[in-house]
Amino acid sequence: MNGVIGEILPSALGVAISPIPIIAAILMLLSPNARGTSVGFMIGWILGIVAAVVVFTLLSAIIPAADPTASKPIAGVIKILLGLGLLLLAGNQWRKRPQHGEAAAPPKWMSAIDTMKPVAALGLGFLLAAVNPKNLLMAVAGGLAIGASGLPAGQQTIAIVVFVLIAACTVVIPVVAYLLAAKRMAGPLDALRVWLLANNATIMTVLLLVIGVVLIGKGIADF
Template identity: 50%
Template sequence: MGTAIGDILPLALGVAISPIPIIAAILMLLTPKAGSTATSFTAGWILGIAVAYAVIVVIASAVGLHTSSGGNPTTATIKIILGVLMLGLAVKQWKGRPAPGAEPTMPGWLAAIDKVTPGKALGLGFALSAVNPKNLLMIVGAAVAVANLGVSGGAITVAGIVFTVIAASTVAVPVIAYFAAREKATVWLGELKSWLTANNATVMAVLLLVIGVVMIGKGIGGY
């Protein structure tokens, strides 16, 4: 159990540190429909992480990615490939960062976030967590790592809950803070949004670089 949770923690943090979904949640909280849209978005975000993790764990377990006495070359190779892909995304993020003093380029759909309905917010949250390439790499890495250990179904479930809670925390906390102390939270959320907007590319590049190197190292150690 401890090994499984230890393996997924860096990857859960990798999903959690996702500036764009956090910015989207904050923008929803600053609209007149804050209660319904932000809550739906958070629910979709959590659901996407949980469903993607569960599906990939089932697939990984079905194809026999558990560790043998001599290691599992297939799992090791998957980890290396995931690590290389993360490094590729890190380079892309670094090259795409804005020049000093330039206005950061953000996804166009953020500009229309005030028009999002609760249903669309739910779908958007699900898509950003389960379909986003960066998050999907992290979730696949976590699911493969747990399946590789050959632990019991209970341990897989607990690891999945821990992964989902940590991965979803950074989107959920601003929403909880807003409803707990709306006036104070509004100022804090505005400052956080500005910082994340300005540093999105750099944060993502560093994060992907670190976790990519860790994944490659774990993969090499698995042969």
């Protein structure tokens, strides 16, 4: 089981280190309806991660079990394709980065956050977690590692819980911290929002590049 936990860590961190959802959560925490929208967004984010990784864990379980010492061409091809997909996303992020002296523009949907209701925030969190292409690729990688591991259902459940805890922590921690100490957290959260927005493209490019190369390496090792 420790091997599976180690294999899912990069993918879980890839979901966690997602500047746009973190910025969205911070904007909700600084909005007039901070408590309702931020908690709704957090719940949606967690549910989206759970749904994605569980679906791909179940799907990957249909890959025929193989001798641990034998090659695993099916899993290897999937990992290589996932890695190439992440490299393509990395290139796309780099092309969209702000030029020197240019301010980074937030996504247009963020302008609606101030008037957003908790249910809409929950739906947004779910979509950003479960439908976003980058997170989907990470969920596929995590689900593949868990579902094709051959572990008993109980240990697979533990691995899924670990994946979700790591992947969701960067949204959960600011929301919980704000709920516990709203006045003290407002300034630091706004500063973090500005920094993340300015460096979003660079963070995502490096992250996707590293995890993409790791997945390709693991895929090659399966042959």
